[in-house]
Amino acid sequence: MNGKHIGWIVLLLLGLVAPFLVYPVLVMKILCFALFACAFNLLLGYTGLLSFGHAAFLGSAGYLCGYTVQGLGLSPELGLLAGTVGAAALGFMFGSLAIRRAGIYFAMITLALAQLVYFLALQFPFTGGEDGMQGIPRGHLFGLIDLSDTMNMYFFVLAVFLFGFWIIERAIDSPFGQVLKAIRENEPRAISLGYDVDRYKLLAFVLSAALAGLAGATKTLVFQLASLTDVHWHMSGEVVLMTLLGGVGTVFGPIVGATIVVSLQNYGAELGQWVTVLTGVIFVVCVLAFRRGVVGEVALLIKRSGIRP
Amino acid sequence: MSTDYILQTTELTKEFKGFVAVDKVNLQVQRGTIHALIGPNGAGKTTVFNLLTKFLTPTRGTIRFNGIDITPEKSAQIARRGIVRSFQISAVFPHLSVLENVRVALQRKLGTSFHFWRSARSLDLLNGRAMELLEAVDLQSFADSVTVELPYGRKRALEIATTLALEPELMLLDEPTQGMGHEDVGRVADLIKRVAANRTVLMVEHNLGVVSHICDTITVLQRGAVLAEGPYEVVSADPRVLEAYMGTAHG
Amino acid sequence: MDIFGIPIQALMGQLLIGLINGSFYAILSLGLAIIFGLLNIINFAHGALYMMGAFCAWIGLTWLGLNYWVALIAVPVVVGAFGMLIERTMLKHLYQLDHLYGLLLTFGLALIIEGLFRYRFGISGESYPVPELLSGGFNLGFMFLPKYRAWVVAVSLVVCFGSWFIIERTKLGSYLRAGTENPQLLQAFGINVPLMITLTYGFGVALAALAGVLAAPVFQVNPVMGSNLIIVVFAVVVIGGMGSIMGSIVTGLGLGLIEGLTRVFYPEASAVVIFVIMGIVLLLRPAGLFGRER
Amino acid sequence: MKRKILGSAIAAAVAMAPALSPAATTVSDGIVKLGVLTDMSGTYSDLSGPGALEATKMAVEDFVAKEKPDFKIEVISADHQNKADISANKAREWFDTQKVDAIVDLVTTSTALAVMKVANEKSRISLISGAASTPITNEQCNDTTVHWTYDTYALPVGTAKAVVKQGGKNWYFITADYAFGHSLEKNTADVVTKSGGKVLGNVRHPFPGSDFSSFLLSAQASGAQVIGLANAGNDTMNSIKQAKEFGITPKQSLAGLLMFISDVHSLGLEATAGMYLTTGFYWDYNDETRAWSKRFFERMKRMPTMVQAGDYSATYHYLKAIKAAGTDEAKAVMAKMRDTPVNDFFAKNGKVRIDGRMVHDMYLAQVKKPSESKYPWDYYHIRQVIPGDEAYIPLAESKCPLVKK
16 A cells, blocks of 8 residues: 555645645645545545535534633633534434435435534524624643644644544544445445444444534634534535545545635635636536546556556 | 255235235245246246345245244344345445455454454454455455456356355355356356355256256246246146246247 | 414414415425436436526516516426436436436536526526516405415416326326336337436426426525525425325425424424424435335 | 745735835835725625725725825735635735735625634724624724624614604514524614514514515514514515515515615615615715715616725725824724724714724615606615714613723
8 A cells, every 4th residue: 555655645744844835724724624525535435425414514513612612611622522522423313314315315314404403503592693603712722732823723733634534544444444345335235244234334424424523623723713604505515526526435535625625715715706606617527527536537547557568 | 844944934925016026925945955946037036035135125924044033134134144145236346356355244253343443454364264265266366356357257256255255054146147158157056056065045047057957946936926846857847837937938 | 263372364374375385395396306206316406497497587577578478488498498408418428327426416507507697697686576467466364365376376286286197197107107117128118218318307497497487576586596495395305205296296285384384383493394304204204205115 | 835925926026115215104015905805796795795896996096096195005805705714714814925904895794703803813904894793893892893884783773763753663573583683683672662662573584584474474463563674685685575465565664674775776666665774875865975876886887885885985094094194003093093083975074983883874764666766776765864873882882892991
């Protein structure tokens, strides 16, 4: 697995250098979304489940983290923990309902459940409704490191990202991951080998939700706010786009996809109304002609050139 | 009951919206035999398989395995009891390697299949057993290939190896020679005969050559119901079978 | 006479309004069900096409001077043709793949269509007048029923049950149903299955556009009118289960009524009631109320 | 990455320039940079959006032409898509890498709150015109924010007082079920009862909604004279449209608690005739407003909303304060902005209070009947001028920590 090692090294180097080349807050945002997309990819790419409601985990974890830090006045690491655990619990509820159906139904059920979460977030008093939660303090990590300093925050976010990414990568390459791949490849066969596929899917779903929650909670600390944007179904669509664009079922694809999409939104802010249209066009092009995504296509190129002498 | 039946169904029935796919089938599979299920298209053979492994829920009737009523159990539970099936079209995991295909079947017994924090390298201790199984079906030289690249006949062989990995008491093979060239058919038939040495096989098969060659008992289904049962010689001489099935199949 | 403190007359009014909303749900979920039946695709662009129907009616009136009655016929035809174009040029290439790609493609299309209309018409949208023939209303005693709303219910019932009749009771419909089960077999009978698929998609889209035209005089015609509605319709579809045409119609109307009742007794919950029902239905019947067994 | 480096190179080159000219004003980098951060494509793009950018540019052009400043002024813009995180990120980036001095418009409260916090932290100024909620100058206030045009106190309060005075005593509210709707309803209901009116009831509708007929029926059953619409945007428009359809208007009258001329324009006079609403600006009020609005119309093909006019006024006032203060340092500029009264076509003797509220007269408008409208955009009768001190929350009642000092 040499390619994977190279990937890790490149990722680490980029992570260390990036904040000195690019605006660090933007890099932090990219890292949060990259983790979100990787968590999503664990489900779509390695279990074959398309969730159209992942925003619910990102967003509710953000609110929980914000409440823990701002409302209860606890430290940021507890905020992340609260967000992650909360998202995992929510994931368990979603998963228990949704995995009983497959394919398109699964997608629609997750979408509808996420919409329920959206309405709740809009109406619960502690979320601040339309205004969202604002001015959430970043606080001191373990009571020591001041996170209001941009660079401290950056390296904290990088560490969180690498931790989350490592868990995902490990899960993919574990006995559990083997079963997930088997389910993705041929579900009836996996059943006939004696696997209770629903329980494996549920664990994958909960893992994915928890890590999406970790991403959401981190994002809340970075921007010091939690808002309805992160629970809206557009966000669920965006994470699909990131994963699809980067390469479904590739380890590094979602990171590339998230980088492209977030940069597009950031630099495209001047484009105004065309961003939606452009996003749609990318979606259509990816589905029609580019289904392997950036990383998938590159991997294919390398493989092909490797076969030819 | 003097004979030892591994699998018995009583009045097994499946109805779809006003259409009876399987009609009161009483099937008895004797331990240690190769039992074939034959019948014209649409006779309900695959439906019976799906009922036995609970991929479909029977409308009525019971299924007993080793004398235990397994009718209410779920597919995966039934598999863990030792009834393992194959599918009409090849049932492999196309983008896993050939070795991994077999290993997935073996790893369940390790009890680590929910361990997402453990490295997949912990599964390497199964490689020896997996290679043995691949050798049994003559696939050892393909161990590291990606399965999707195997020729069709080899995939069916791999499927049998994977099934064997679970050491099933009862193997259900759904048309194991379907879509194969002549040589492959011979090889797979021999393979089945070989692996059936100390277990029971129930198979759906179209190729009557294979059936006559390796099967001990044959059940003929027609329109969801049992038409005839017995050894090949008896069944093939039955005029009703000839009319319903042989006549058309060889016509 | 009161029921739970609500005068029965007011309750009647609210039920009637629930039925009106249910009519929109029914037409939209019917279109989704028809498309899903043959193409196995969840048409995420359905909401955008509904919006497009409403805008085409407005464009017809304002730019071309075509009145409501012309729009009622012409817009579904035009938008339906647009749908067929999408099917021929894009969706067609996805049938061999996982059905999820169809969902993703139509999601992208929805974004494009919505974005373009947003660019051209701005967000606050346009007002479409109620056609003169249908302005005013009936005084039913317990409420004032605008004629136009009555018309919407009538049209949607006719369209829904007409579609049901065609699909379940005619030869054409039997081909459709056979195509759902076994396209190869149908092809072998000499039926042009690809054409049938194209026409079916066109018909489903035309239904969405028709709902759009019907909605134009009721709601403000704006680019996001579809995207908010479509999620609710998806929930309706999950509850109904896509099993049958009748299922989608009945569920659509029924949920409209339930939503209407919620607005009387507990208005705060009216946005979530359908999703809550969805959760309960999924717990008890994962395949939905009318869904086919797996 | 390349763009960034290039960008800062240009900025550096420009920074050299003022050293050559004898500068009276010490402006960082020699450039005053304004960032218009608004909703360019979403729900609020009609009432602010591209028009807000154009109004800001007009203010800069007029200021340069009239005051001949010795510093350069640049305007950049971005679409915040109504997302708080995008706007916070954009604002941070603008401050850190583009050296933006002030951010203009900020429609929607969530984005405004997010940005004004970042700006305060970086000691830059927020000139808020688009956002509505009162917390901006109350609980969440800070010393580098100015809230220019209107808020969720001034609009409903003006309308409610006037309507009650004219005999509309019994009210019923149709309220969007989230924080904004609730506060709009509460502010209005308080005024209604204080002015001698009565609130008969309310109904909360989901947000966003599309069918309001059930809620309208409840309002109708209440028998209230006035139905207060404590919602905004498309929700308000659909409520108005459907009220007419169900024959509720004109028997009962509607009061739009947060409405813009762009809403009236979209709905048409047929549906809105007779409604009362409060506005901070009306283009056809006097010669001055007409003159400016016609210039705006030539550029945008629409008449300005109060938000867009407010953007112009705020920008102009800000630039004048820089000139007067001789620096672009935020605290000094803020002090000058507070000290100088606002006198332009938008406001007469407007003043920026310590809590950031720009207090100016508001107008109670009644929408004309179609027959009364003589030319395009001739929509309002201005029925009453509401003096600024009555329109806005009195400082005595303010919850802004800056006030108590």
